[in-house]
Amino acid sequence: MINLHANVRVRANDREGIEHLCRYLTRPPIANDRLQQLSDGRLALRFKQAWRDGDGRGEAAWGGCGAGRP
Numbered sequence: 001m002i003n004l005h006a007n008v009r010v011r012a013n014d015r016e017g018i019e020h021l022c023r024y025l026t027r028p029p030i031a032n033d034r035l036q037q038l039s040d041g042r043l044a045l046r047f048k049q050a051w052r053d054g055d056g057r058g059e060a061a062w063g064g065c066g067a068g069r070p
C-alpha cells in the first residue's frame with residue numbers, strides 16, 4: 001500500500017516541520033538493510049512481510065538489465 005498525501009503545508013518559520021518534510025523527501029526508496037547482493041551478482045530484496053498469496057516467500061531476487069527476460 002502506498003500512502004501519498006500531497007496536501008501538506010509547512011509554514012516558513014516551522015523549522016521542525018520543514019526538517020520532517022525534508023527527511024521524508026530525501027529518504028531512499030528501498031531500505032538498504034533489506035537489500036543485499038547475492039553471490040551470483042543478482043540483488044535480493046527482503047520484504048517486511050511474506051506475500052499474501054500463500055507463497056510464503058519474503059524476498060525477491062533480480063539482476064542486471066536482463067532481469068525477467070528468458
